[in-house]
Amino acid sequence: MTYRGAVVDLDGTVVRGGDPIPGALDALTALRERVDRVLFLTNNPTVPPAEYARRLRALGADATAAEVLTATTATIHYLRERHAEDDVLPIAEESIAAQLRDAGLTLTDDAEAAGVVVAGYHREFHYRDLQTALDALDDDTALVGTDPDRTVPTESGRKPGSGAIVNAVAGVADREPEAVLGKPSETTARLAADRLGVPARECVLVGDRLDTDVAMGESVGMTTVLVRTGVDGDEEVSESEAKPDHVVDSLADVPALLG
CATH class of the missing domain: 3.40.50.1000 (HAD superfamily/HAD-like)
Structure with a gap:
């Protein structure tokens, strides 16, 4: 072959x-x-492709931004296809929100204004985030996850990943995500x-x-x-x-x- x-x-x-x-x-x-x-x-939804490529080159590997596809890249593509006109409420770290913003999507922190909630990796995830998501997720608001990884491998062992956040938001809202990317x-x-x-x-x-x-x-x-x-x-x-x-x-x- x-x-x-x-x-x-x-x-x-x-x-x-x-x-x-x-x-x-x-x-x-x-x-x-x-x-x-x-x-x-x-x-991993937190690192933009260009930064991933830079890190790989710093380690000695050939890599360009075009050769890196991330969960957030896929999420952006999905949102542009399905929710281009909707305000996006991120329940995720700022590094993810920044990528969504840089891609030209409109972000909001107003639960009533949100047309789609994007849940992803969030090391400072808090009870208030669950409340915000619950307030936003009415019948007209979509739930989208960046990726399904419940844990991620690190040098010190496994840590909670995006999937843990997606599942928590989906659970409190009692609904399945419209899509989970990655x-x-x-x-x-x-x-x-x-x-x-x-x-x-x-x-x-x-x-x-x-x-x-x-x-x-x-x-x-x-x-x-x-x-x-x-x-x-x-x-x-x-x-x-x-x-x-x-x-x-x-x-x-x-x-x-x-x-």
């Missing part, structure tokens, strides 16, 4: 916290020698394919999560590789509906799979 594109997760696959996972940078160089296009795909959403899969410009069957997707990375790759027909350096491992594979084509110790093992 000849692969032309590679989709690579970041947190838990290339980096852990701010540090590269051993062997990951050399593996990225080797991947670029084997495929035509590389796309970094992350459910992996494995159809919107994100479509954006990734558009960025690569390569048929899914000619792409390999590498990540550390079964329910997001592997599930998205499976849904569009990519070859999927699970690395053991992040959230999921062999025990989770045995219990999961999503089944990776390969399970390896780390990203360093992936170039050899491609020949």
Whole structure:
């Protein structure tokens, strides 16, 4: 099999916290020698693509902003398609709100004025945020989540992620979100394919999560590789509906799979 594109997760696959996972940078160089296009795909909604690319370059990896697709990028695309005229009330950190604002969306902190509530990663999440969301989410107001990751891997262990906030808001409002972006959403899969410009069957997707990375790759027909350096491992594979084509110790093992 000849692969032309590679989709690579970041947190838990290339980096852990701010540090590269051993062997990951050399593996990225080797991947670029084997495929035509590389796309970094992350459910971290807090860091803009340009900043992610800058951080990767500072670590020694080739990367441009156009090669980074984030959960917030996908959320912005979704909002532009479905809620371009609506005022957006973010229940999320300022770094996420700033990206929405910079994309030209109209933000509000007025619950009555909101046409859509966007819930995402929020380390200062407070009871008052739940009250604001509850006040805003009437029958005419949509709820959108940036990504489903309930936890995120860090150098000091797992921490609550966006999914925890999305689920809390959805629970108090007693409703399902209209959409949750990031992996494995159809919107994100479509954006990734558009960025690569390569048929899914000619792409390999590498990540550390079964329910997001592997599930998205499976849904569009990519070859999927699970690395053991992040959230999921062999025990989770045995219990999961999503089944990776390969399970390896780390990203360093992936170039050899491609020949």
